Amino acid sequence: MRLGFAQIDAFASTPFAGNPAAVMPLAAWLDDATLQAIAAENNLSETAFLIPDSSGEADFELRWFTPVAEVALCGHATLASGHFVLSAEDARQRVRFRTRKAGVLEVERDGAGYQMALPAWAPAAKPLPSVIAALGLDDAVETLWHESRYALVVLSDADAVRALEPDFRALAKEGDTLTIVTAPGDDSDIISRAFAPGAGIDEDPVTGSAHAVMVPYWAKRLGRDTFSAYQASARGGRLSCRLAGDRVMLGGDCVTVVEGTFLLA
Numbered sequence: 584m585r586l587g588f589a590q591i592d593a594f595a596s597t598p599f600a601g602n603p604a605a606v607m608p609l610a611a612w613l614d615d616a617t618l619q620a621i622a623a624e625n626n627l628s629e630t631a632f633l634i635p636d637s638s639g640e641a642d643f644e645l646r647w648f649t650p651v652a653e654v655a656l657c658g659h660a661t662l663a664s665g666h667f668v669l670s671a672e673d674a675r676q677r678v679r680f681r682t683r684k685a686g687v688l689e690v691e692r693d694g695a696g697y698q699m700a701l702p703a704w705a706p707a708a709k710p711l712p713s714v715i716a717a718l719g720l721d722d723a724v725e726t727l728w729h730e731s732r733y734a735l736v737v738l739s740d741a742d743a744v745r746a747l748e749p750d751f752r753a754l755a756k757e758g759d760t761l762t763i764v765t766a767p768g769d770d771s772d773i774i775s776r777a778f779a780p781g782a783g784i785d786e787d788p789v790t791g792s793a794h795a796v797m798v799p800y801w802a803k804r805l806g807r808d809t810f811s812a813y814q815a816s817a818r819g820g821r822l823s824c825r826l827a828g829d830r831v832m833l834g835g836d837c838v839t840v841v842e843g844t845f846l847l848a
Contacts, residue, residue: 584848590627590841591663594789594820596696598840601820602789604660605630606667607845612644615653621845622648628784629660633668633680641681643668645688651783652759655684655731658791658833662699665690666837669697684731696836701791703831705799706735714762717753724766732759733796738766741774745815755780763793765801771821772810773801789820795831802826 588607595601605625609632612618622630627650633643645664647657661680668678669692677691689700706727714734715723725737734757738744744766754762759781768774775797777790787793794812801824802808808826813819823834 584846586845586847588843588845589667589839590625591666592838592840593659593663593666594791594814594822594835595818595838596836598838600818601835601838602659602787602818603627603840604657604663606660606664607632608667609634617847618646619648619651619653621847623650624845626650628787629654629657631657631660631664633664636681638681641679641687643678643680645680645682649779649782649784654759654782654792656682656701656792656795658699658701658794659789661688661701662690662697662791662833662835663837665697665699666839670839693834696834698832698834699791700827700830700832701795703799703826703829704729704731704733704795706733706796711736714754714757714760717757718747718749718762718764720747727800729796732761733793734760734762735796735800736762736764737800738764740766741769741815744774744776747776749778751778751780751785754778757781761787761790761793763790763797765797768811768813771813772805773797773812773824775812775814776816777814786816788816788818789814789822791822791833794822794824794833798824798826798831798833 709728765775825832
């Protein structure tokens with residue numbers, strides 16, 4: 584069996600920046616064990632699989648897998664999937680994806696880039712002492728939690744975010760949790776880093792779903808619905824952010840860096 588695929592750098596305007604995702608269109612779902620094995624072989628933070636949606640609710644069904652697990656929401660691989668579809672159809676302005684746990688997501692053209700709508704997952708205050716310890720911190724300005732297993736740790740400034748050296752083994756003991764650390768930015772309105780060692784990803788380069796959690800928090804704190812964001816991983820990535828009711832609108836570019844064929848015996 585020959586399966587076409589593309590590797591796309593999302594939230595990037597040039598190759599080798601942003602967050603790489605593999606996008607693989609299928610005619611129908613393969614069994615879950617095969618999907619997981621493909622994602623492990625790709626060894627990227629996410630592999631996105633899409634099939635035509637027969638429900639009439641969206642254009643495609645979409646699922647995301649890390650090298651070790653299927654996830655409930657992945658922003659950068661959704662943006663990459665939108666880029667994959669829209670790049671192949673110049674006349675199409677937007678594409679809708681039906682997902683299993685995050686509802687229907689949409690990617691549309693926005694100038695030379697794209698805008699993506701994700702659910703707004705506002706976190707609530709919660710003590711997270713084991714997360715704070717695993718991050719190597721003595722304290723934080725605020726700690727919050729979302730039931731989809733997102734931990735949000737707010738620090739005082741951008742330097743503190745950049746200086747973090749987490750204990751990934753200790754963080755992995757939190758299970759399949761995305762730990763987001765954020766603060767006011769220096770060359771952007773907000774800055775962040777994101778860690779998910781329990782899902783096989785020590786540090787995620789640029790994380791759309793993290794902003795689905797951060798944007799409601801920062802919109803309230805900043806007193807405005809629109810602002811810029813930078814995720815300070817080694818690759819780095821910039822996003823425009825807007826809170827629109829129960830949706831988080833994220834803007835960014837994508838670059839296709841690999842096109843090929845996956846050979847499945």
